[in-house]
Amino acid sequence: MSENIDYINYSCYFTVFREGEQFVSYNALSMVISGEMELNDGAQRQIFRSGDIYLVRKNQLLKFLKKPGEEAEFKSLSLRFDDDLLKTMSSEEEFVLPEKLKMPSFIEVSEVNHLKYFMESLLQYKDLLENKSPELALLKQKEALILLFEHDQSLKNMLFDIANPYKIDLENFMQKNYHFNVKLDRFAYLTGRSLATFKRDFEKIFGTAPRKWLLEKRLQQAHYLLKKGRKASDIYLDLGFEDLSHFSFAFKKQYGLPPSILSI
Template identity: 90%
Template sequence: MSENIDYINYSCYFTVFREGEQFVSYNALSMVISGEMELNDGVHRKMFRSGDIYLVRKNQLLKFLKKPGEEAEFKSLSIRFDDELLKEMSTEEHFVLPERSKTSAFTDVSEVKHLKYFMESLLQYQDLLENKSPELALLKQKEALFLLFGHDPSLKNILYDISDPYKIDLEGFMQKNYHFNVKLDRFAYLTGRSLATFKRDFEKIFGTAPRKWLLEKRLQEARYLLEKGKKATDIYLDLGFEDLSHFSFAFKKQYGLPPSRLSI
């Protein structure tokens, strides 16, 4: 179950859960209450456990894996920061954004004691926040930001960047991120293009349509991993397939045999 209360969210899962689309559309500060959360942005992979706190950046590709503990379900607490609030605060501070920051999609802030005290204190306000107290939620959002910036002022360079992505090298981006399960309009947005321009540029570079290229690229990687001894159940999600049956069907159609025939 998951309770969405404005911008402060308490969530609970009793089984292993992966997010559907692997695109982060908001900035958020989160704490794992019980269980484990694995984050993977394609370069960095990290497991967060009970009491750990992390910050995620908007407009990033990121894989989430939520795992219950042996004796408790997965629980987490998150505070989202919308663009309107961040713009308001940057205006109040007369903050001028320097060059865009190129950092990981997530930042581990577990060692910041005052952030941990703050996040734990929010558990005491759960009833109020679940009853939709917008004034309290806004106050707590701002408090969280002040604590983050007190710990590391350079985080303003990340959070206050609310502009759209700029046009980047499409080929390099797709070769790096083809295994993320996101829609074409997300890929287009992240490369600084409209969907129509993205499709046009893509075909000029790769000589084929994006969906066809993505499927073939993922299946090529799958075949390589299967021949190395990996199992289909271990790789299909990491390669951007939504379910095992879709992966198996596409693989057999492409190569004429089921994935199990290649596994050792």
């Protein structure tokens, strides 16, 4: 279950849970209360445990895996940063965003004691925040940002960059990110294109429609992994398929045999 409280979110899961769509549309500061959170952006994979704190960057692809502990459910606390607030703060500081810098998808800040004290203190305000106190939520957003910038001024380059993604190399992006389970309009947005322009550019580059290419690319990788001894149940989610039955049906249609045969 998950309780949405403006921009502060308390989550609790009793079983392993993966996010449905793997597109991050907001900047957020999060703390694991119990259990484990695994983040994977395709290049970096990291597990966060009880007491760990991390900052997630908006407008990127990221896989989330929430696992309950042996004796406790998964619990986390997240504080999202509103774009209007970030825009206001950057204007007040007359902040000038430097040339686009490559920033990581997520940053661990568990070692910053004042952030840990701050996140722990939010648990004491749970009742107030559940009663939807917008003034308190806004105050806590600002407080978190001040603490983050006191820790590292360069984080402004990440959090104050609220512009839409700019046009990038579509072929390179898709080859790296085909395994993320997101809609075509998300891929289009992240490559700095409208959906229509994305489809047109895609067909020029790959010679086929995006959906067809994505399915074939995922199935090719699945075939390779199954031949290496991996099990279908272990890989279908990592390759962007919604469920095991859909993956098995598509694989059999493409290769003429069920994936279970290859993994034997």
